[in-house]
Amino acid sequence: MSSILNSIDLQFILGSLIKTAVFWICIMIVVAYTVYAERRVLAVIQNRLGPNRVGWQGLLQPFADLIKFIFKEDIIPFAVNKVLYLIAPVVVLVPAMMVLIVYPFGPRNVPLPGGEVLSNMLNNFGNSLGYDWALDLTHIDLFVSNFNVGLLYIFALTGLGVYGIVIAGWASNSKYSLMGGLRSSAQMISYELALSLSVVAVLIPAGTLDLVKIVELQGGTWFGFIPKWNLLALFPAGLIAFVVYLISAIAETNRVPFDLPEAETELVAGFHTEYSALKFALFFMGEYVNMTTVSVLATTLFLGGWQGPLVGTYPWLGLVWFVGKVFFFLFLYIWLRGTLPRFRYDQLMNFGWKILLPAALVNIVIAAVLGVLFL
Numbered sequence: 430m431s432s433i434l435n436s437i438d439l440q441f442i443l444g445s446l447i448k449t450a451v452f453w454i455c456i457m458i459v460v461a462y463t464v465y466a467e468r469r470v471l472a473v474i475q476n477r478l479g480p481n482r483v484g485w486q487g488l489l490q491p492f493a494d495l496i497k498f499i500f501k502e503d504i505i506p507f508a509v510n511k512v513l514y515l516i517a518p519v520v521v522l523v524p525a526m527m528v529l530i531v532y533p534f535g536p537r538n539v540p541l542p543g544g545e546v547l548s549n550m551l552n553n554f555g556n557s558l559g560y561d562w563a564l565d566l567t568h569i570d571l572f573v574s575n576f577n578v579g580l581l582y583i584f585a586l587t588g589l590g591v592y593g594i595v596i597a598g599w600a601s602n603s604k605y606s607l608m609g610g611l612r613s614s615a616q617m618i619s620y621e622l623a624l625s626l627s628v629v630a631v632l633i634p635a636g637t638l639d640l641v642k643i644v645e646l647q648g649g650t651w652f653g654f655i656p657k658w659n660l661l662a663l664f665p666a667g668l669i670a671f672v673v674y675l676i677s678a679i680a681e682t683n684r685v686p687f688d689l690p691e692a693e694t695e696l697v698a699g700f701h702t703e704y705s706a707l708k709f710a711l712f713f714m715g716e717y718v719n720m721t722t723v724s725v726l727a728t729t730l731f732l733g734g735w736q737g738p739l740v741g742t743y744p745w746l747g748l749v750w751f752v753g754k755v756f757f758f759l760f761l762y763i764w765l766r767g768t769l770p771r772f773r774y775d776q777l778m779n780f781g782w783k784i785l786l787p788a789a790l791v792n793i794v795i796a797a798v799l800g801v802l803f804l
Contacts, residue, residue: 440564443551445530448573452529460717461491467763474767495710503706506602513600518704518711520593524586525718531579532725533641534751535571535735539744544568571735571748572641579640580632583726584625587681590719591617594683594690594700597712601703609699612774613690616680619781620687624677626789630670630796631659631730634804644734660731663803666796671731673789678723680781682716685766689774724758 465480465487472479480487505511541547544567555562576582591614598610635643649657660671680687691699701712728734732754735747772780 439562440566443564444566444569445573448569449530452534452573453526456526456529456718456721459721460714461495463717463720463759464494464713465491466759467766470760470763471767474764498707498710501706503708506703508602509703510600510602513596514703515708517593517597517600518708518715520596521590521715522593522711522718524589525715525722528583528586528722529725530573531576531582531640532729533572533575533644533734534725535747536740536744537570537641538568539571539747541566541569575639575641578638580628580638580643583722587719587722588617588621590715593715597704598700601700603703605696605702606700609690609696609702613683613700616683616687616689616777616781619778620677620680620785623673623781623785623789624681626786626793627670627673627677628730629793630663630666633666633796633800634659634662640729640734644729644736647733648736656733656736658731658733658736663796663799666792666799667731669788669792669795671727673785673792674727674731677781677785678727679762679765680777682719682723682762684716684720684762686769686771687777688771689777720759720762721755724755724762727758728754 468490469479469487480490483489483493505514548564548566551564551566552562555564594613595610598606598608598613601607631643632638635646637643637646643659647657647659651657651661655661658667660667683690690696691701696702701709704712728751734754735751737747737750740747740750
């Protein structure tokens with residue numbers, strides 16, 4: 430048993446488990462307070478109060494909502510396909526959570542406060558059990574896992590989320606839900622193409638699908654003050670790619686002005702009309718985790734990820750820059766919801782196929798030509 434255990438990279442396993450747990454908890458907190466922030470910001474935009482009763486300024490409202498979802502009556506309509514009806518919320522949430530392990534939210538080899546004490550404790554514990562451990566947790570990498578095809582992994586998993594929405598719409602045995610599911614599948618196909626093609630302009634200067642390397646290549650500045658973000662690389666190709674990505678990502682997450690699968694004025698609540706209690710909460714969580722995922726990917730691909738001033742001197746500051754950029758995109762989501770009207774469905778499809786997709790294809794040609802000339 431000892432030889433088997435010692436042959437495993439225990440340090441990698443232990444570090445990955447700890448970082449996954451911490452990252453999962455942080456994402457759940459971000460999701461909970463993104464909902465709170467959305468309700469407060471929309472209240473300001475619409476000249477009303479918003480939630481301000483539970484805790485100081487309503488800061489405990491997410492926990493009150495969680496308790497409400499737990500104890501709310503769970504209703505399952507009589508004519509649903511019960512197995513698929515129950516699986517659908519899980520199919521939406523799980524792929525959204527799985528992609529989080531490949532995002533670099535800080536630099537490599539960062540000093541861990543208290544890491545030496547923790548290493549000694551674990552090594553002494555292992556030695557007392559007869560295992561020859563030599564763990565070194567004094568420095569850690571601020572990412573869970575580093576895939577050399579991390580970007581492909583993300584696109585593969587995020588494309589699975591739509592299956593949960595389609596399954597929910599079909600299994601609910603409701604015309605409103607079915608229509609919402611069908612709209613979501615058509616919308617995903619339309620905008621996934623433009624979104625995937627938009628990142629080619631990033632891959633040309635980067636030359637890799639490894640997200641960690643993509644962020645590291647965006648370090649430094651041009652002319653001493655312009656950050657080497659992919660947003661500005663191969664100008665104007667990087668900027669066009671960013672705009673196409675941002676619009677496609679908003680449509681991918683079914684948010685205003687592209688929230689046709691949930692259009693309240695037409696479909697009651699769309700694909701989740703027949704869901705209640707915790708099952709509805711899982712759909713809700715899946716939507717906001719997808720918003721966070723899209724924001725993290727935009728930060729990683731276009732805005733330099735954790736790169737920023739003083740990160741070389743203070744490595745943990747990279748985490749602050751990373752979180753700040755992600756929150757900018759989350760605020761943009763909320764701002765758009767309080768500002769823009771919803772598209773008609775024909776406008777949605779025309780915009781995806783006749784404007785975004787051609788723009789993404791033309792931008793690949795522009796980026797390729799500029800890459801040949803200047804790289």
